[in-house]
Amino acid sequence: MKTNDLYASGAVRAALGQTLRPGGVTLTRRLLSLADLRPGAVVLDAGCGCGATLALLRGAGVQALGLDVRTDFLCQAHAQGHGVMQADMAALPVATQSLDAVFCECAWNLSTKDQTLTEFFRVLKPGGRLFLTDIFARGIQSNTWPVRCCFAQATDMHTLTEQVVRAGFCLEVLEDHTDLLKKTAADFVFRHGSLHGFWQAVTGDVHLATAACAASAQARPGLFALVARAEKEK
Ligand SMILES: C[S@@+](CC[C@H](N)C(=O)[O-])C[C@H]1O[C@@H](n2cnc3c(N)ncnc32)[C@H](O)[C@@H]1O
Numbered sequence: 001m002k003t004n005d006l007y008a009s010g011a012v013r014a015a016l017g018q019t020l021r022p023g024g025v026t027l028t029r030r031l032l033s034l035a036d037l038r039p040g041a042v043v044l045d046a047g048c049g050c051g052a053t054l055a056l057l058r059g060a061g062v063q064a065l066g067l068d069v070r071t072d073f074l075c076q077a078h079a080q081g082h083g084v085m086q087a088d089m090a091a092l093p094v095a096t097q098s099l100d101a102v103f104c105e106c107a108w109n110l111s112t113k114d115q116t117l118t119e120f121f122r123v124l125k126p127g128g129r130l131f132l133t134d135i136f137a138r139g140i141q142s143n144t145w146p147v148r149c150c151f152a153q154a155t156d157m158h159t160l161t162e163q164v165v166r167a168g169f170c171l172e173v174l175e176d177h178t179d180l181l182k183k184t185a186a187d188f189v190f191r192h193g194s195l196h197g198f199w200q201a202v203t204g205d206v207h208l209a210t211a212a213c214a215a216s217a218q219a220r221p222g223l224f225a226l227v228a229r230a231e232k233e234k
Contacts, residue, residue: 006149007049007106008070011201015187018052020073021106021150022184022223023133023177028053031103031131034173034227037062041100044123046089046116047107051077057103058082067092090115094123097232105133109150117167124230130169132226133177136160139220146199146208151221161226169228178222 006012007020019025037043039061045053048066050073057064066084068074074084087093089104090112102120120130135154145152155163161171188198195216199209 004148006147006202009202011188011192011198015191016184018050020049023105023180025052025056027133027177027180027225028056028105031133031225032056032060035101035129035131037101042098043101043103044094044099046102046104046120047110048077048084049073051080051082051084053103053105054082055080090119092119092123096122097125099123099128100125101129101131103131106135106150108132109134109153110148113153114163114167117164117169121168121230126230126232128230129172130164130228130230132164132228134224135181135221136224137219138222140218142215142218144211144215146203146212151216151219154219154221157224160224164226164228168230168232170231171226171228173225173227175225176222177225181221181223
Protein backbone atom coordinates (compact mmCIF):
# COMPACT_ATOMS: atom_id res chain seq x y z
CA MET A 1 0.00 0.00 0.00
CA LYS A 2 1.40 3.42 -0.96
CA THR A 3 -0.34 5.49 1.71
CA ASN A 4 -2.75 4.87 4.56
CA ASP A 5 -4.71 8.06 3.85
CA LEU A 6 -6.89 7.97 0.73
CA TYR A 7 -6.90 11.77 0.43
CA ALA A 8 -3.07 11.91 0.44
CA SER A 9 -2.67 9.42 -2.40
CA GLY A 10 -1.32 10.60 -5.75
CA ALA A 11 -4.44 9.31 -7.55
CA VAL A 12 -6.72 11.48 -5.42
CA ARG A 13 -4.47 14.54 -5.41
CA ALA A 14 -4.19 14.40 -9.22
CA ALA A 15 -7.97 14.37 -9.61
CA LEU A 16 -9.02 16.71 -6.79
CA GLY A 17 -6.15 19.19 -6.52
CA GLN A 18 -6.16 21.47 -3.46
CA THR A 19 -9.52 20.32 -2.08
CA LEU A 20 -8.99 16.78 -0.91
CA ARG A 21 -12.61 15.66 -1.10
CA PRO A 22 -15.68 15.32 -3.33
CA GLY A 23 -17.70 18.48 -3.87
CA GLY A 24 -14.61 20.72 -4.00
CA VAL A 25 -15.08 24.49 -3.98
CA THR A 26 -18.62 24.08 -5.38
CA LEU A 27 -19.79 22.62 -2.08
CA THR A 28 -17.76 25.09 0.00
CA ARG A 29 -19.36 27.97 -1.90
CA ARG A 30 -22.75 26.47 -1.11
CA LEU A 31 -21.83 26.43 2.60
CA LEU A 32 -20.60 30.03 2.42
CA SER A 33 -23.87 31.13 0.85
CA LEU A 34 -25.75 29.50 3.75
CA ALA A 35 -23.33 30.96 6.31
CA ASP A 36 -23.61 34.61 5.34
CA LEU A 37 -20.74 35.38 7.74
CA ARG A 38 -20.18 38.94 8.97
CA PRO A 39 -16.77 40.53 8.21
CA GLY A 40 -14.33 39.70 11.00
CA ALA A 41 -16.23 36.62 12.19
CA VAL A 42 -13.88 34.04 13.72
CA VAL A 43 -14.08 30.71 11.89
CA LEU A 44 -12.24 27.41 12.38
CA ASP A 45 -11.72 24.98 9.50
CA ALA A 46 -11.31 21.64 11.30
CA GLY A 47 -9.37 19.17 9.14
CA CYS A 48 -8.31 22.01 6.83
CA GLY A 49 -5.99 19.90 4.65
CA CYS A 50 -3.96 22.10 2.27
CA GLY A 51 -6.03 25.22 2.98
CA ALA A 52 -8.41 25.47 0.00
CA THR A 53 -11.36 26.42 2.23
CA LEU A 54 -9.21 28.77 4.32
CA ALA A 55 -8.56 30.74 1.12
CA LEU A 56 -12.30 31.00 0.38
CA LEU A 57 -13.05 31.99 3.98
CA ARG A 58 -10.39 34.69 3.91
CA GLY A 59 -11.83 35.91 0.61
CA ALA A 60 -15.18 36.23 2.42
CA GLY A 61 -13.56 38.64 4.90
CA VAL A 62 -13.57 36.45 7.98
CA GLN A 63 -10.73 35.55 10.37
CA ALA A 64 -10.05 31.95 9.36
CA LEU A 65 -7.96 29.50 11.33
CA GLY A 66 -7.05 26.02 10.11
CA LEU A 67 -6.44 22.87 12.13
CA ASP A 68 -5.23 19.49 10.95
CA VAL A 69 -3.21 16.50 12.15
CA ARG A 70 -0.95 16.20 9.08
CA THR A 71 2.26 18.21 9.03
CA ASP A 72 2.65 18.08 5.22
CA PHE A 73 -0.82 19.55 4.59
CA LEU A 74 -0.37 22.19 7.29
CA CYS A 75 2.95 23.27 5.71
CA GLN A 76 1.18 23.79 2.37
CA ALA A 77 -1.59 25.84 4.02
CA HIS A 78 0.95 27.86 6.03
CA ALA A 79 3.00 28.57 2.89
CA GLN A 80 -0.08 30.29 1.46
CA GLY A 81 -0.21 32.59 4.48
CA HIS A 82 -2.98 30.85 6.42
CA GLY A 83 -2.98 30.66 10.22
CA VAL A 84 -2.89 26.99 11.14
CA MET A 85 -2.31 24.71 14.10
CA GLN A 86 -1.65 21.02 14.49
CA ALA A 87 -4.15 19.21 16.68
CA ASP A 88 -6.80 16.52 16.78
CA MET A 89 -10.26 17.98 16.27
CA ALA A 90 -11.51 15.79 19.11
CA ALA A 91 -9.36 17.86 21.52
CA LEU A 92 -9.39 21.43 20.23
CA PRO A 93 -6.77 23.84 21.61
CA VAL A 94 -9.36 26.60 21.32
CA ALA A 95 -11.09 28.64 24.05
CA THR A 96 -14.66 27.80 25.02
CA GLN A 97 -17.34 29.89 23.24
CA SER A 98 -14.77 31.75 21.14
CA LEU A 99 -15.87 30.96 17.55
CA ASP A 100 -18.66 32.19 15.30
CA ALA A 101 -18.53 29.17 13.01
CA VAL A 102 -16.80 25.84 12.49
CA PHE A 103 -16.36 24.38 9.02
CA CYS A 104 -15.52 20.68 8.76
CA GLU A 105 -15.49 19.20 5.27
CA CYS A 106 -14.96 15.47 4.83
CA ALA A 107 -12.90 15.22 7.99
CA TRP A 108 -15.42 14.42 10.76
CA ASN A 109 -15.75 10.76 9.67
CA LEU A 110 -12.00 10.40 10.22
CA SER A 111 -12.17 11.54 13.84
CA THR A 112 -13.58 10.30 17.14
CA LYS A 113 -16.99 11.51 16.04
CA ASP A 114 -18.99 12.06 19.25
CA GLN A 115 -16.02 13.66 21.02
CA THR A 116 -15.44 15.94 18.03
CA LEU A 117 -19.06 17.15 18.08
CA THR A 118 -18.75 17.84 21.82
CA GLU A 119 -15.66 19.93 21.10
CA PHE A 120 -17.32 21.82 18.22
CA PHE A 121 -20.25 22.62 20.53
CA ARG A 122 -17.90 23.79 23.31
CA VAL A 123 -15.87 26.21 21.18
CA LEU A 124 -18.85 27.82 19.40
CA LYS A 125 -20.39 30.98 20.81
CA PRO A 126 -24.09 30.75 21.71
CA GLY A 127 -25.87 30.71 18.34
CA GLY A 128 -22.61 29.90 16.51
CA ARG A 129 -22.97 27.47 13.63
CA LEU A 130 -21.41 24.24 12.44
CA PHE A 131 -21.01 23.67 8.67
CA LEU A 132 -20.40 19.98 8.14
CA THR A 133 -20.01 17.98 4.95
CA ASP A 134 -19.08 14.33 4.78
CA ILE A 135 -19.89 10.92 3.38
CA PHE A 136 -22.97 9.02 4.52
CA ALA A 137 -23.87 5.40 3.86
CA ARG A 138 -27.03 4.72 1.84
CA GLY A 139 -26.50 0.98 2.16
CA ILE A 140 -24.81 -1.36 4.62
CA GLN A 141 -21.51 -0.16 6.06
CA SER A 142 -18.54 -2.47 5.68
CA ASN A 143 -15.44 -2.78 7.86
CA THR A 144 -13.19 -3.82 5.00
CA TRP A 145 -12.06 -0.41 3.68
CA PRO A 146 -8.35 -0.88 2.94
CA VAL A 147 -7.32 2.76 3.55
CA ARG A 148 -8.13 5.54 6.01
CA CYS A 149 -10.94 7.43 4.29
CA CYS A 150 -14.19 9.33 4.89
CA PHE A 151 -16.16 6.24 3.83
CA ALA A 152 -14.95 4.07 6.68
CA GLN A 153 -16.88 5.60 9.60
CA ALA A 154 -19.83 6.81 7.53
CA THR A 155 -23.28 6.10 8.94
CA ASP A 156 -26.77 6.61 7.52
CA MET A 157 -28.25 10.11 7.48
CA HIS A 158 -30.65 9.44 10.38
CA THR A 159 -27.84 8.26 12.69
CA LEU A 160 -25.59 11.21 11.92
CA THR A 161 -28.28 13.86 12.41
CA GLU A 162 -29.25 12.24 15.75
CA GLN A 163 -25.59 12.42 16.78
CA VAL A 164 -25.42 16.13 15.93
CA VAL A 165 -28.62 16.90 17.86
CA ARG A 166 -27.46 14.81 20.83
CA ALA A 167 -24.34 16.99 21.04
CA GLY A 168 -26.61 20.01 21.67
CA PHE A 169 -27.04 21.37 18.15
CA CYS A 170 -30.24 22.47 16.48
CA LEU A 171 -30.34 21.22 12.89
CA GLU A 172 -31.02 24.04 10.40
CA VAL A 173 -30.14 22.62 6.97
CA LEU A 174 -29.57 19.10 5.66
CA GLU A 175 -28.81 18.60 1.97
CA ASP A 176 -27.98 15.57 -0.14
CA HIS A 177 -25.10 16.34 -2.55
CA THR A 178 -24.52 12.79 -3.76
CA ASP A 179 -24.57 14.13 -7.34
CA LEU A 180 -21.19 15.79 -6.60
CA LEU A 181 -19.78 12.51 -5.25
CA LYS A 182 -20.93 10.78 -8.45
CA LYS A 183 -19.03 13.38 -10.51
CA THR A 184 -15.87 12.67 -8.51
CA ALA A 185 -16.32 8.92 -8.98
CA ALA A 186 -16.83 9.45 -12.72
CA ASP A 187 -13.60 11.47 -12.84
CA PHE A 188 -11.75 8.58 -11.13
CA VAL A 189 -13.19 6.14 -13.68
CA PHE A 190 -12.14 8.32 -16.64
CA ARG A 191 -8.61 8.59 -15.25
CA HIS A 192 -8.16 4.92 -14.29
CA GLY A 193 -10.53 3.01 -16.58
CA SER A 194 -12.70 1.72 -13.73
CA LEU A 195 -13.22 2.19 -10.00
CA HIS A 196 -11.16 -0.96 -9.51
CA GLY A 197 -8.35 0.71 -11.48
CA PHE A 198 -8.64 3.76 -9.23
CA TRP A 199 -8.47 1.70 -6.02
CA GLN A 200 -5.55 -0.26 -7.42
CA ALA A 201 -3.70 3.00 -8.12
CA VAL A 202 -4.43 4.09 -4.52
CA THR A 203 -3.54 0.85 -2.76
CA GLY A 204 -1.02 -0.66 -5.19
CA ASP A 205 -2.66 -4.04 -4.59
CA VAL A 206 -5.24 -5.83 -6.71
CA HIS A 207 -6.82 -7.67 -3.76
CA LEU A 208 -7.21 -4.49 -1.69
CA ALA A 209 -8.74 -2.81 -4.74
CA THR A 210 -11.29 -5.63 -5.01
CA ALA A 211 -12.08 -5.27 -1.29
CA ALA A 212 -12.58 -1.50 -1.67
CA CYS A 213 -14.94 -1.98 -4.63
CA ALA A 214 -16.96 -4.52 -2.66
CA ALA A 215 -17.12 -2.21 0.38
CA SER A 216 -18.25 0.66 -1.83
CA ALA A 217 -20.95 -1.40 -3.56
CA GLN A 218 -22.27 -2.48 -0.17
CA ALA A 219 -22.15 0.93 1.54
CA ARG A 220 -23.48 2.92 -1.46
CA PRO A 221 -21.86 6.17 -0.26
CA GLY A 222 -23.56 9.54 -0.51
CA LEU A 223 -22.43 13.10 0.30
CA PHE A 224 -24.28 15.39 2.72
CA ALA A 225 -24.02 19.02 3.81
CA LEU A 226 -25.41 20.07 7.15
CA VAL A 227 -25.77 23.35 9.05
CA ALA A 228 -26.46 23.21 12.78
CA ARG A 229 -26.74 25.96 15.41
CA ALA A 230 -25.19 25.66 18.89
CA GLU A 231 -28.18 26.41 21.12
CA LYS A 232 -26.87 27.69 24.47
CA GLU A 233 -27.85 29.99 27.31
CA LYS A 234 -26.19 33.39 26.75
C1 LIG B 1 -10.50 14.28 3.10
S1 LIG B 1 -9.36 15.42 3.77
C2 LIG B 1 -10.28 16.96 3.61
C3 LIG B 1 -9.38 18.16 3.80
C4 LIG B 1 -10.04 19.53 3.70
N1 LIG B 1 -11.15 19.68 4.61
C5 LIG B 1 -10.47 19.84 2.29
O1 LIG B 1 -11.62 20.22 2.13
O2 LIG B 1 -9.67 19.72 1.38
C6 LIG B 1 -9.47 15.08 5.51
C7 LIG B 1 -8.58 15.95 6.36
O3 LIG B 1 -8.85 15.73 7.75
C8 LIG B 1 -7.61 15.63 8.45
N2 LIG B 1 -7.87 14.87 9.69
C9 LIG B 1 -8.12 13.55 9.81
N3 LIG B 1 -8.36 13.23 11.09
C10 LIG B 1 -8.26 14.38 11.80
C11 LIG B 1 -8.39 14.70 13.17
N4 LIG B 1 -8.70 13.77 14.08
N5 LIG B 1 -8.20 15.99 13.57
C12 LIG B 1 -7.87 16.94 12.65
N6 LIG B 1 -7.74 16.70 11.32
C13 LIG B 1 -7.93 15.43 10.91
C14 LIG B 1 -6.70 14.96 7.47
O4 LIG B 1 -5.34 15.13 7.77
C15 LIG B 1 -7.10 15.66 6.16
O5 LIG B 1 -6.40 16.85 5.97
